[in-house]
Amino acid sequence: MDLTALQKDALGELINIGFGRAGASLSKLTGHRVELDVPQVTMCPLDELGDRLRPVVHDEVATVHQVFSGAVSGDALLVLDQQSAAILNELLTNEPALPLAIDGSAREVLTEIGNVLLNACLGTFGNLLRVQVSFSVPQLSLDHLEAVLESLMVEGEGLRYALVVHARFRLRNGALTGYLVIVLGIASIDRLIRAVERWEAEQHHE
Amino acid sequence: MEIPLSQSLEQVNRALPRWCRERADRGILITDTSLRIVMWNRWLEVRTKRTEAEVSGRLLFEIFPELTERGFDQHYSEAIAGQAQVISQPLHNYLFAVPVEMKELSFQEMPQSARIWPLVDDEQVVGTVTLIEDVTERIASERELRKQIEVQRSARAVAEGALKAKDEFLATLSHEIRTPLNAVMGWTRILREREIDPEMLSRALEVIDRNATAQAKMIDDLLDMARIVTGKVRLDMQPVDLVAVALAAIDVTSPSATAKRITIRQTLDPRVAGVLGDPQRLQQVIWNLLSNSIKFTEPGGSIDIRLQQIGQCVRVTITDSGRGIRKEFLPFVFERFRQGDSSSTRRDGGLGLGLALVRELIELHGGSVRAESPGENQGSTFVIELPTTVAGEVRQHDIDVDGLSGGTSSLDGVHVLVVEDETDAREMVVTALTGWGARVTPAASCREALAAIVDASPSNRPDVVLSDIGMPREDGYDLIRQVRALAPERGGRIPAIAVTGYANLNDRDRVLAAGYQAYVAKPANPSNLAAEVAKIARGQATFEGRAHVGTSPRSEPVTAITPSE
Numbered sequence: 001m002d003l004t005a006l007q008k009d010a011l012g013e014l015i016n017i018g019f020g021r022a023g024a025s026l027s028k029l030t031g032h033r034v035e036l037d038v039p040q041v042t043m044c045p046l047d048e049l050g051d052r053l054r055p056v057v058h059d060e061v062a063t064v065h066q067v068f069s070g071a072v073s074g075d076a077l078l079v080l081d082q083q084s085a086a087i088l089n090e091l092l093t094n095e096p097a098l099p100l101a102i103d104g105s106a107r108e109v110l111t112e113i114g115n116v117l118l119n120a121c122l123g124t125f126g127n128l129l130r131v132q133v134s135f136s137v138p139q140l141s142l143d144h145l146e147a148v149l150e151s152l153m154v155e156g157e158g159l160r161y162a163l164v165v166h167a168r169f170r171l172r173n174g175a176l177t178g179y180l181v182i183v184l185g186i187a188s189i190d191r192l193i194r195a196v197e198r199w200e201a202e203q204h205h206e
Numbered sequence: 207m208e209i210p211l212s213q214s215l216e217q218v219n220r221a222l223p224r225w226c227r228e229r230a231d232r233g234i235l236i237t238d239t240s241l242r243i244v245m246w247n248r249w250l251e252v253r254t255k256r257t258e259a260e261v262s263g264r265l266l267f268e269i270f271p272e273l274t275e276r277g278f279d280q281h282y283s284e285a286i287a288g289q290a291q292v293i294s295q296p297l298h299n300y301l302f303a304v305p306v307e308m309k310e311l312s313f314q315e316m317p318q319s320a321r322i323w324p325l326v327d328d329e330q331v332v333g334t335v336t337l338i339e340d341v342t343e344r345i346a347s348e349r350e351l352r353k354q355i356e357v358q359r360s361a362r363a364v365a366e367g368a369l370k371a372k373d374e375f376l377a378t379l380s381h382e383i384r385t386p387l388n389a390v391m392g393w394t395r396i397l398r399e400r401e402i403d404p405e406m407l408s409r410a411l412e413v414i415d416r417n418a419t420a421q422a423k424m425i426d427d428l429l430d431m432a433r434i435v436t437g438k439v440r441l442d443m444q445p446v447d448l449v450a451v452a453l454a455a456i457d458v459t460s461p462s463a464t465a466k467r468i469t470i471r472q473t474l475d476p477r478v479a480g481v482l483g484d485p486q487r488l489q490q491v492i493w494n495l496l497s498n499s500i501k502f503t504e505p506g507g508s509i510d511i512r513l514q515q516i517g518q519c520v521r522v523t524i525t526d527s528g529r530g531i532r533k534e535f536l537p538f539v540f541e542r543f544r545q546g547d548s549s550s551t552r553r554d555g556g557l558g559l560g561l562a563l564v565r566e567l568i569e570l571h572g573g574s575v576r577a578e579s580p581g582e583n584q585g586s587t588f589v590i591e592l593p594t595t596v597a598g599e600v601r602q603h604d605i606d607v608d609g610l611s612g613g614t615s616s617l618d619g620v621h622v623l624v625v626e627d628e629t630d631a632r633e634m635v636v637t638a639l640t641g642w643g644a645r646v647t648p649a650a651s652c653r654e655a656l657a658a659i660v661d662a663s664p665s666n667r668p669d670v671v672l673s674d675i676g677m678p679r680e681d682g683y684d685l686i687r688q689v690r691a692l693a694p695e696r697g698g699r700i701p702a703i704a705v706t707g708y709a710n711l712n713d714r715d716r717v718l719a720a721g722y723q724a725y726v727a728k729p730a731n732p733s734n735l736a737a738e739v740a741k742i743a744r745g746q747a748t749f750e751g752r753a754h755v756g757t758s759p760r761s762e763p764v765t766a767i768t769p770s771e
Binding site for chain 2: 092093111
């Protein structure tokens with residue numbers, strides 16, 4: 001199962017709406033213009049997620065992980081390579097970054113950013129599906145990409161899919177890309193795609 | 207006896223809210239979905255000075271309207287919609303304003319990190335839970351860490367900058383030394399290969415002369431700088447009339463000023479007090495500053511030189527209408543090898559040593575120099591301040607060699623142990639001291655010297671030790687340490703003079719601290735050596751004494767002033 005070009009466009013557009021709000025609230029928070037957009041959305045079976053991520057992030061990554069439950073449930077992650085994570089923190093706080101492992105403040109900022117992005121994305125889905133989804137507080141971890149992938153693999157049962165949302169940040173002459181990964185069971189994915197198609201149709205109808 | 211699980215659960219359920227209220231080490235705030243306060247724990251009570259009784263049942267934003275102003279209403283409504291919220295300290299500073307005392311952190315409010323959770327029961331959000339943590343200590347230690355890293359980073363940048371300046375200097379040096387050489391070589395070739403008329407000959411000689419002079423000056427500057435860096439500059443200190451020095455410097459520079467149609471205006475107050483200094487060096491300083499101003503002033507411009515008394519200082523101010531100095535460059539103006547424009551396309555020649563020499567020389571005189579400029583194309587001002595000193599104050603340390611010149615008997619009966627590993631140098635000293643009437647025992651090593659002290663009978667023991675510092679295996683420091691370790695009756699208190707090639711202040715202090723009573727800088731003038739030995743032998747320099755003398759190979763005794771570098 002893959003997304004059609006139309007579905008990809010529609011998903012990107014939907015998430016962009018959520019990201020627009022997230023960017024606005026980050027701008028207000030930091031006093032700098034923060035732009036967030038979604039250049040690309042892809043989907044793959046969970047066991048192929050590594051092939052998608054390895055070319056764009058490698059080695060040590062900073063991951064903000066959030067579990068969501070309710071009518072749809074799964075895992076949501078923001079994955080940044082550690083260098084991008086440090087840059088993002090510097091751009092947002094204007095403080096020179098210490099190594100993330102010893103910089104509790106930087107880890108907290110990244111956790112909040114992950115929270116804002118994941119909430120924007122999942123909130124959009126929740127609204128779309130007209131279901132209440134409840135999210136846990138995110139946890140930030142610094143780990144090797146392979147370890148992150150492994151922990152996702154062992155967590156759930158059944159056939160699962162990963163939605164990979166490229167999230168591009170632009171602020172203060174800097175730009176970097178993070179990757180939102182939303183892991184859903186086949187049934188949830190199916191519901192989501194149908195809802196996206198319905199939304200897309202409504203858009204054209206209007 | 208085992209308590210049934212249901213009973214345990216009941217106990218825990220009863221104890222938990224109380225624990226949260228009274229014991230938790232962070233703030234706990236619980237509201238219902240309309241954001242009415244349900245729990246406000248002790249941590250919050252203490253810090254916000256609001257009791258639970260006071261806030262319980264009331265709307266959160268009614269009691270704390272600033273939460274809405276700071277955008278937290280959004281967070282709470284999202285929490286009620288089921289989304290947990292992160293309130294990071296770096297992006298929000300704090301949730302509830304709690305004044306703090308830690309002034310050094312420059313925080314008005316206690317830095318906090320918070321989480322707002324939806325309180326979910328049966329997939330239904332029934333309220334919010336806010337947890338607040340005091341992160342003051344974390345922020346303080348991170349700041350400290352950042353500061354340390356910043357210090358290291360800037361130290362590295364300074365070192366790299368100096369290295370870069372040195373590289374640029376080498377490039378400049380090759381170019382600058384080459385340029386006059388090209389002219390000299392070119393004209394020499396022309397003179398050799400062609401028939402030339404007298405007019406051309408005189409022009410050729412003029413060009414050759416001018417370029418050779420320029421190159422000689424460059425090499426002089428380089429040598430001066432090298433001497434300063436290695437601590438080998440000797441100042442011939444004497445009372446100096448700065449007016450005369452300034453006039454001489456103006457005199458030397460006026461041809462180049464005239465050539466550029468630059469006017470030098472002078473306001474020299476003749477009443478300024480004398481300063482103590484090396485007149486040649488001070489003239490060099492003013493000359494360098496004037497040349498610098500002439501170089502960077504456009505034709506037709508002007509330069510003002512002013513000399514005035516300011517309290518206990520004489521101030522020399524040189525102001526020009528020239529190109530000025532960029533603000534970023536001002537701090538580096540006096541640094542060695544630095545030039546405002548070090549690009550290959552720069553307009554001006556020179557090595558970038560002139561101003562560095564100025565600073566080094568002025569500091570050797572105990573004075574200060576600074577540069578000011580309102581900016582590019584707005585001229586520059588250089589200000590030198592030299593302390594006025596009562597004449598002769600410094601000369602009191604000079605050694606009265608004349609006192610010795612009464613006869614060769616001045617060191618009569620004085621037994622000197624001369625320790626020097628180099629044969630020629632040892633023989634020179636032995637000959638010189640013998641000539642003054644001393645009885646000399648030579649020693650080529652630390653070991654021989656010790657033997658000459660320890661093995662000698664009391665009547666045959668040396669009166670004075672004169673030892674080289676730099677020797678292989680055991681040096682002059684090792685020697686004096688071992689001598690001073692001896693009992694007084696075995697020679698442990700024989701006065702000693704160090705002869706050292708390293709004549710900077712640190713070495714001098716080290717020599718005296720090691721146990722020597724005096725030091726003489728190399729290359730030692732024989733009469734100075736004799737004078738110093740005589741003084742020590744006469745007991746003028748005691749163990750507490752701090753007599754020391756530097757010598758210069760060419761001039762009469764002077765006081766050594768050496769940089770501490």
